[in-house]
Amino acid sequence: MKTNEVPQDKSHLESVSREVYYAVDENGEYKKALSSGWDVKTIALENALEEIERRVQDAKTRVLENKTSPIEYYMELHKMDLTVLSSYVGMWQWRVKRHFKPSVFKKLSSKILQKYADVFEISMEELQQIKS
Amino acid sequence: MKIDFTHHQSAHCENGVVSNLMSYNGFKVSEPMVFGIGSGLLFCYIPFLMVNHAPAITYRAMPGFIFKRFAKRTGIKIKREKFTNKTSAQTRLDENLNRNNPVGLQVGVYGLVYFPDEYRFHFNAHNLVVYGKEGDNYLISDPVMENVTTLTTKQLEKVRFAKGAFAPKGHMYYPIAFPEELQLDKAIVKGIKHTCRDMLAPVPFVGAKGIRTVAKLIRKWPKKKGVKVANHYLGQVVRMQEEIGTGGGGFRYIYAAFLQESSKILKNERLSELSKEMTEIGDLWRDFALDASRIYKNRSAQDDAYNKVADQLLIIGDKEEAFFKKLKKAI
Numbered sequence: 001m002k003t004n005e006v007p008q009d010k011s012h013l014e015s016v017s018r019e020v021y022y023a024v025d026e027n028g029e030y031k032k033a034l035s036s037g038w039d040v041k042t043i044a045l046e047n048a049l050e051e052i053e054r055r056v057q058d059a060k061t062r063v064l065e066n067k068t069s070p071i072e073y074y075m076e077l078h079k080m081d082l083t084v085l086s087s088y089v090g091m092w093q094w095r096v097k098r099h100f101k102p103s104v105f106k107k108l109s110s111k112i113l114q115k116y117a118d119v120f121e122i123s124m125e126e127l128q129q130i131k132s
Numbered sequence: 133m134k135i136d137f138t139h140h141q142s143a144h145c146e147n148g149v150v151s152n153l154m155s156y157n158g159f160k161v162s163e164p165m166v167f168g169i170g171s172g173l174l175f176c177y178i179p180f181l182m183v184n185h186a187p188a189i190t191y192r193a194m195p196g197f198i199f200k201r202f203a204k205r206t207g208i209k210i211k212r213e214k215f216t217n218k219t220s221a222q223t224r225l226d227e228n229l230n231r232n233n234p235v236g237l238q239v240g241v242y243g244l245v246y247f248p249d250e251y252r253f254h255f256n257a258h259n260l261v262v263y264g265k266e267g268d269n270y271l272i273s274d275p276v277m278e279n280v281t282t283l284t285t286k287q288l289e290k291v292r293f294a295k296g297a298f299a300p301k302g303h304m305y306y307p308i309a310f311p312e313e314l315q316l317d318k319a320i321v322k323g324i325k326h327t328c329r330d331m332l333a334p335v336p337f338v339g340a341k342g343i344r345t346v347a348k349l350i351r352k353w354p355k356k357k358g359v360k361v362a363n364h365y366l367g368q369v370v371r372m373q374e375e376i377g378t379g380g381g382g383f384r385y386i387y388a389a390f391l392q393e394s395s396k397i398l399k400n401e402r403l404s405e406l407s408k409e410m411t412e413i414g415d416l417w418r419d420f421a422l423d424a425s426r427i428y429k430n431r432s433a434q435d436d437a438y439n440k441v442a443d444q445l446l447i448i449g450d451k452e453e454a455f456f457k458k459l460k461k462a463i
Contacts, residue, residue: 001380001381001385001411001414001415001418012248012250012251013248013250013251013376015248016246016247016248016277017276017277017278017279018278019143019276019376020141020142020143020276020379021143021379021380021385022143022164022379022380022385022386022388022389023385024411028408029392030164030385030388030389030392030393030407032141032143034278035380038374039425040370040374040421040422040425041370041371041374041375041421043367043425043428043429044367044368044370044371044374044425044428045250045251045371047363047364047367047428048184048364048367048368048371049250051185051364078242079242079252079253079254080254080296081182081184081185083296083297084254084295084296084297087295087296087299088295088296
């Protein structure tokens with residue numbers, strides 16, 4: 001890649017910072033060059049974000065249909081998966097997964113609920129009642 | 133207090149932290165030099181592991197390895213500390229700042245409020261330097277950012293104790309002992325040999341063989357996983373290759389810059405030629421990313437489009453294998 005080929009497309013990052021690339025100048029020497037963004041990366045990122053958004057909406061629907069608990073919804077909302085969430089709350093994955101069951105969720109102690117609420121940085125009420 | 137520390141922006145966080153800490157201590161070492169001596173370049177497909185609901189591929193060495201190898205090969209001693217207790221993690225950090233010692237920290241990206249939301253994922257192997265504290269604000273030099281920034285005590289604690297894979301556990305590190313003069317030539321040879329060994333490893337997940345394995349997988353995705361999932365997987369491959377901090381082309385350009393610099397230090401003209409070749413391989417990686425992006429942009433999944441990008445990867449795999457065989461002979 002030559003210095004003048006370093007992509008200068010729009011990106012979500014450009015308002016905060018540009019990125020460093022190493023590129024070859026006209027004398028064949030490697031130099032640092034700044035890039036504001038590259039469409040290829042932006043599309044990949046946007047697709048990933050859309051996928052997360054789809055997962056969030058899907059979880060929300062299932063919470064409202066009483067097929068899963070709000071824990072799964074908040075997990076998706078925070079871009080987490082089971083591994084990440086279970087390590088944040090300090091419980092085994094199977095235990096967290098069990099808490100996805102609405103029947104189990106209803107009977108959870110306030111101590112356990114508080115753990116989840118702390119991780120998601122929300123109140124206990126918000127954890128128990130998601131907005132439709 | 134504020135330590136007189138100079139922030140230089142870099143492509144990749146770990147190289148950048150090392151390069152910046154070294155220059156604070158009076159040794160001028162470029163980012164590509166750290167990356168090359170630390171044998172940062174790699175290709176590895178990690179079977180069974182899913183990241184962001186897609187197969188995991190890495191284009192670089194494990195977090196922390198670059199600095200570790202760099203230090204060993206140049207004769208620097210690093211002090212590393214991890215903590216279970218959040219208060220002692222902060223106390224130790226403050227002590228170092230009071231001693232005028234800027235430190236490197238491993239942090240989770242999700243809690244880094246200075247990044248736009250779109251970039252905040254649960255990725256725990258990011259690195260930055262803390263170089264002072266003013267009131268409740270820690271002064272932060274994040275090497276991938278153009279400018280320095282700050283984090284409050286609470287925000288910093290959160291990112292130092294992020295959870296999940298590679299949880300940092302407050303990980304703090306800084307160099308404590310240096311050789312009188314930095315002997316780069318031997319370190320460069322060791323670094324290059326290591327990378328050649330990795331890239332030519334007789335393991336189907338690693339190096340050139342790993343690239344071919346991924347090519348094979350890509351061919352199967354549309355039939356096996358359906359259009360949507362296949363497109364998501366392909367998008368993730370590109371993201372891991374081109375996300376912030378890779379310097380483009382999955383680190384290949386940084387490596388080419390390293391070879392160019394090394395050719396002058398070792399007075400080895402061959403390395404300069406190989407640097408040009410690596411640049412071309414970097415360009416091929418970018419072409420691959422571009423063609424892959426066309427597939428998931430159009431949300432189509434014709435088999436031949438997937439076969440086409442898989443073919444591109446096969447060519448890259450062959451080129452890298454030939455390249456590292458030549459590089460091995462050149463030193």
